[in-house]
Amino acid sequence: MDYQLTLNWPDFIERYWQKRPVVLKRGFANFIDPISPDELAGLAMESEVDSRLVSHQDGKWQVSHGPFESYDHLSENNWSLLVQAVNHWHEPSAALMHPFRALPDWRIDDLMISFSVPGGGVGPHLDQYDVFIIQGTGRRRWRVGEKVPMKQHCPHPDLLQVDPFEAIIDEEMEPGDILYIPPGFPHEGYSLENSLNYSVGYRAPNARELFSGFADYVLQRELGSQRYADPDVPSRDHPADILPTELDRLREMMLGLINQPEHFKQWFGEFITQSRHELDVAPPEPPYQPDEIYDALQQGDTLERLGGLRVLRIDGEVFVNGEKINSRTVRRWTP
Known part of the structure; x- marks a missing residue:
């Protein structure tokens, strides 16, 4: 899939990059999901893949980390499955990263994908990095607050949230919409129906x-x-x-x-x-010799870049x- 981003990059950088959050309606026109919920759930069963399940019920939050063996225990509401660095493992999903290479490669981190059922989310929180959140199938409501000092707390040892905030963005996102959030702006998103979200995160070392x-x-x-x-x-x-x-x-x-x-x-x-996450590396046995690689290339074979490399x-x-x-x-x- 060749994803085309309808965005004027110079204008975006001047007005929004690391300055203000913004919703880019139909940033990807006629958006098609590169991965299915079942495929994402399958990745979360692999030991090399970083994943977690976040759920809440009656104000109580639970977090569990993959690999997961089964999802039969989950209800129909109030949970999200989040899988990190999917671009390392799933080539069609990695194609979503290409339109964002208008920004320097060294600043891009990874592609996190989440599947959420109605009410699913991770609660109000802060991130210390830039992120583009692409809405896939389904609908999700996003709220973003102003960048002000906020008190953080842990409703669960593996979950850091902030207190409720007044929204400067309150938007129902549909497939192809993109929400850009600079570092330090509080935000929260809850699914209105079964939905997929794709988060292109940026690396900002302190x-x-x-x-x-x-x-x-x-x-x-x-x-x-x-x-x-x-x-x-x-x-x-x-x-x-x-x-x-x-x-x-x-x-x-x-x-x-x-x-x-x-x-x-x-x-x-x-x-x-x-890389901060595992790469999909499976060394051949026995290892390829230089002359074997040379001969293969001479015969028309091609080298493909490893996902996330x-x-x-x-x-x-x-x-x-x-x-x-x-x-x-x-x-x-x-x-």
Whole structure:
């Protein structure tokens, strides 16, 4: 399926991206679901796939995590099945990601798909990332509030919600409609009938994740071995004092590592191409040999990109799944 998104990207970025939520009516005209509820339920039975069931009854919330063996215990109301990274496992669903490549690949995370029965949802909550929510079959009511400080609570240990909010968007979504929500805007959605939703989520690392990832890189490569030195150690009023000039020198030591462009580029390429979810990898036995692959390509066979594989470039260098690919041929290839 070739999904065509009716969206003026420059106008959208100027007016809405990370600024305001918006409903894009018929963003996908004549939308056709790439997956059925039964197929989604089947994926949630696989141990490699991240999934969860969220249900509520009389104000009590329950969350269970896959893989699931059966759904016979579920009622006809008030539950949702959510499956992460479906683009890693289901090629027709992965096609939904293509229209969103107007935004940088490195910012895209994964495609989460949910199936909900009437009343199904996860309650009012916040996300710290951008998301496009595409309405598939069925109808769902969405409410979005203003971005203001909100108190969060856990009605279940695996479920974080916010207090009720006043809506600035209150919309009944139909197939092909898209709801864009920037980070920090409270929202909630409840199915009005059996429905499918497709969430294209974006990756936004925080400073803590960046520091932690770079620290791992430094340790793995045994960088930063230079020790603190003070041949001109200054005098002080008391031996217990640490002087501002000494703090500056220590900070400069740390910043000196980050300020090495080649190392920073190498680290970020590896860091940002690591997938947060499993990939559909089944190594052949015995492994293919280079000449076998060459012969197959010469005979007209083609290589297909693995679903969810993160392939990015920095200054012409290609990074794939957490590794830098050292090949002049690969560098000429556009991911």
